[in-house]
Amino acid sequence: MYHYVHDRDPLAQPGCGGAVSKLRALRIADFRAQLDLLSSRMEPIDWPWFYAWMSGRANVPQRCFLLTFDDGLADHAAHVLPILEERGLRGVFFVPTSVLTTHRMLAAHRIHLLLSGLGEPAFTEALRSALRNRCAGQWCKWLDHDEDSDAAMMYHYEPASLGRLKCLLNMKLPADLRDAVLDELFEQRIGSSARWARHWYLTWDDVAHMQALGHTIGGHGHLHEPYSRFSESEVRADVAQAAMILREGLGPDCRPFSFPYGSFTDSACDACRRAGFVHAFTTRRRFAETPDSPLRLPRCDTIDVGILLEEKVACPHP
């Protein structure tokens, strides 16, 4: 599972103050090196082959990998696609459909850019003050709560204070309050969300081109919100909207889905099945096996490729 793959400093643009970016992106040379490493130890497969294997219609090599890219980032057309093409590899690109239909930065990416541009302490202080100004200062307690087990579990790979900040923004604050606060801070400190969105995300032309080249375009929700915070009917509506937009824009192919933030519930899995998605990927970190439910498939993040290859995660094909 990959997200950002780029070398550029996204804040070093005219009008954006040229701040030094601390955005955690995989550098292009590191992406190439990781593909070299994976290819030296395992065989690449594409999603149609994976689907055939999961459905009992084909075998796969004993050790193999499937490349997936989340969030519909422009990086994927600009940097990933040419590298996959030169190597004859086929990837799965999971695109939140709102990035194709609106010119708005997703909350996740506004948070990344605010963190990158301001640094964690200044962003946290700006958030506290924006919440207090909206008479919502009671939410600040989650920034100070040492025992926030949700934050520790979801963001185990982050320092505790950063985990609490991300958990508050992504999981706890009501979405309309979070969006109002993030809109205000983003416009003040980073720039126009609409202008950023135009170069941050894939376009319809990009995804149509990728699909025509044999890559798979999958669903990643419409609004890109964690489903654990949605009601059942909201989950169903979000998944159905994503399915409809992909069907209308790219044709009625069967497609996989990946849960935004890896967050899923039984009703989210059911919503994917009803909407016609044949696979749904989580972020549970291990190798896939054929007995896995096709709607709860595990995945490993690029940052875990080292331990994956050292077989410190469960491997069904020793």
Ligand SMILES: [Zn+2]
């Ligand atoms: Zn995502």
